[in-house]
Amino acid sequence: MSLKTENLSVGHGGCAVVEHVNLELKQGEILCLLGPNGSGKSTLIKTLLNLIPPCAGRVLINNAPLQNLASPALAKHLAYVPQSHANNLGFSVWDTVLMGRTTHWGLFGGPTQADHQAVHNALEQLDISELKLRDFNLLSGGQQQLVLIARALCQGAQTLILDEPTANLDFANAAKVMHTLASLAAAGKSVVLSTHNPQDALGVNATACLLKGRAVLALGPAHQVITSETLSALYGVPVTVSKTESGHIAVVPGNH
Numbered sequence: 001m002s003l004k005t006e007n008l009s010v011g012h013g014g015c016a017v018v019e020h021v022n023l024e025l026k027q028g029e030i031l032c033l034l035g036p037n038g039s040g041k042s043t044l045i046k047t048l049l050n051l052i053p054p055c056a057g058r059v060l061i062n063n064a065p066l067q068n069l070a071s072p073a074l075a076k077h078l079a080y081v082p083q084s085h086a087n088n089l090g091f092s093v094w095d096t097v098l099m100g101r102t103t104h105w106g107l108f109g110g111p112t113q114a115d116h117q118a119v120h121n122a123l124e125q126l127d128i129s130e131l132k133l134r135d136f137n138l139l140s141g142g143q144q145q146l147v148l149i150a151r152a153l154c155q156g157a158q159t160l161i162l163d164e165p166t167a168n169l170d171f172a173n174a175a176k177v178m179h180t181l182a183s184l185a186a187a188g189k190s191v192v193l194s195t196h197n198p199q200d201a202l203g204v205n206a207t208a209c210l211l212k213g214r215a216v217l218a219l220g221p222a223h224q225v226i227t228s229e230t231l232s233a234l235y236g237v238p239v240t241v242s243k244t245e246s247g248h249i250a251v252v253p254g255n256h
């Protein structure tokens with residue numbers, strides 16, 4: 001599986017927000033989109049999901065133009081994981097995850113034994129089976145995010161696309177979500193996510209794509225492109241990226 005963009009420009013109403021994006025994501029890889037508020041991360045994600053058309057250029061899945069794929073075929077390739085939020089409908093965790101299977105049902109079809117098995121497997125894989133009877137709305141933000149990832153897994157898509165999966169999560173839950181995404185990538189899924197935390201990209205050895213001023217400021221392995229210089233340019237404030245004695249990379253605002 002490969003997800004590729006060719007000279008892609010994305011935006012709204014024909015007005016480009018980011019131009020000339022040339023990315024390639026292969027099986028098992030994680031791509032992290034970083035950039036200040038309004039730099040176009042969500043717009044790029046929506047374009048990758050075919051929710052809005054490109055202003056120019058194209059998105060290819062396995063070398064086939066994304067726009068030529070019908071919805072059922074698209075659902076086998078791409079699954080969207082939105083930010084966690086209450087759905088107000090009072091669905092259980094089980095039913096929320098089962099919704100990932102709707103593209104497998106015919107016009108008048110309903111869930112089969114295989115669909116319920118897929119829900120079971122997804123909950124097991126994310127180690128959240130004990131939540132299955134809980135009301136989705138009453139879960140913590142971190143638990144909700146894991147349930148939404150389970151729903152995407154249940155869909156059976158090769159690539160998961162997540163808009164700020166660590167936003168609003170505490171330190172432990174954010175780490176758990178990133179660890180889960182790294183495990184899924186190690187198991188062969190491909191992952192695209194946006195984040196405001198450069199450490200997210202470093203922690204999972206992602207490819208980092210830095211967006212600023214309608215352009216890709218830097219693109220490459222996170223440990224190469226996330227530097228004091230690039231982050232300072234990206235956010236317009238001094239940022240220091242340094243290696244700790246234990247070999248970890250620390251990102252802190254300011255000059256140190």
Ligand SMILES: Nc1ncnc2c1ncn2[C@@H]1O[C@H](COP(=O)(O)OP(=O)(O)OP(=O)(O)O)[C@@H](O)[C@H]1O
Binds near residue numbers: 012036038039041
């Ligand atoms: N539906 C829309 N119609 C017109 N303009 C939009 C629409 N959605 C977003 N924009 C504009 O597109 C630009 C990029 O927004 P986008 O949400 O993609 O940025 P972002 O990097 O995801 O921001 P944030 O980090 O704040 O979530 C912004 O100038 C925004 O105002």
